[in-house]
Amino acid sequence: MEDRKLTVRAVERALDILMCFTQNSELGLTEIAGMIGLHKSTVHRLMTTLEEKAFVVRDAATEKYRLGIKVWELSTHLSQSDDPAVLLLPAMERLRDRLGETVSLYLRDGKDRLRIQAVQSNQAIRRVAQVGARLPLTVGASSKVLVAFAAPADQEELLSDPDWAELVKGGSYVRQLQDIRERGYATSIEEREPGAAAVAVPIVNRNGNVAAALSVSGPVSRLSSETLNEFAPVLIEAAREMGLMIP
């Protein structure tokens, strides 16, 4: 009890439970209790509450819990007016048509990144990217961009984490970030996903903050190191235009 809590524990736990459903769309009581390390009966009471408010429902067949209609209703009321995923979609489609590869848009969320939008390549062999996916911030071109261009305070916090050093291989990491800032883009070849390569750039909004990372990715067979570097200027220009569109 060193520093005061100005938060409500029961609510924190309930929200943690909800987030469990991003890993598995159907969960049982004991399963949830195991995931967040609480007693069955505590979870049961929280689930009853969530169910009563229709944030979760019980599947009639399996007796397990799923996300409920209120989550869906809330999501329709997300203010879309300034949502990059909506505003930038047309520009991303143009970029996809020009380069012929899958285009993705990422936000940093804590120590992860989230793919908030994606338009798929229409070639036969293509990378298929899932919107809403939570990915590690330690590997991949987009990750390096998001870290390299993060606000100094945020970056400091990430790099000072004791776990971080282990996750990013080699002491050259800080040097890499410096290079990325100088060049303005990052590349990755089979870093997170075997067989896949990508190039990513930051999207800087009107206020000069890095609002997101934009990436083009595909099979290594088509995306050689050389090709990635050729794509970079196209991405940089596209990102510049996109940056003007978002607040």
Next chain:
Amino acid sequence: MEDRKLTVRAVERALDILMCFTQNSELGLTEIAGMIGLHKSTVHRLMTTLEEKAFVVRDAATEKYRLGIKVWELSTHLSQSDDPAVLLLPAMERLRDRLGETVSLYLRDGKDRLRIQAVQSNQAIRRVAQVGARLPLTVGASSKVLVAFAAPADQEELLSDPDWAELVKGGSYVRQLQDIRERGYATSIEEREPGAAAVAVPIVNRNGNVAAALSVSGPVSRLSSETLNEFAPVLIEAAREMGLMIP
């Protein structure tokens, strides 16, 4: 304290707060406190918790709260495989093309209904229906269908509510429901929305339960009582096919 609460009050309150954002996408602290009748400081603590978990964010400019990225992330993990709004969209588009008017899909949620899907008429003068809208269950063709074909227990609960009698005009209401069940469809002319008329039918799923209500609506200038009755058989046939598609 007559009957035991097996729910968690703090969580209930937090969820109620979240649902406030369906009425207004940007809310201040005092505003929220007023809406759910709690003390400022209580709401403040709950908001801090919601903010820490990124279920809400504070708008940099206005200092007010908005829904956060976790709500968005959760929504992408809603199991879409058996979501009527997704499964029935193509069929709804075909119906729109055939009749030329706006087609909507509704679910009952407690004592309201939710528009979970809509495809707009492409005529110059048209009804524009917003997906995610929460509407009263007391008026409108879809409402009458949802009530008339609700499970007996649910219907009983609705009709026995003392408030209900006042909201539905006239004692002919129960009789109306009986008519609707016999005919298999309901109509409404300027009942909820001035200048608008609609015809609605139930969608019965494979298990024989009423899964949703399907409606066609437009301006009264085009949808006379006669036209609505002509549309009804088309709707009934479309709803029958749709019912086979959902669990």
Next chain:
DNA sequence: CTCAAATGTTTCACCACATGAAACATGGTT
């Protein structure tokens, strides 16, 4: 068919923790 193991549900005594009043801080308006 019986017993055991796993999952979900309810009960209960304890005291941590959520609560709301009040004081404090801040910024905008007259």
Next chain:
DNA sequence: AACCATGTTTCATGTGGTGAAACATTTGAG
């Protein structure tokens, strides 16, 4: 400056959330 509205922090109080344990129910194994 004085005021009002909004957000933030402090604090005493006792309610209400907690987890152990008992109970209920289903599933599977032997």
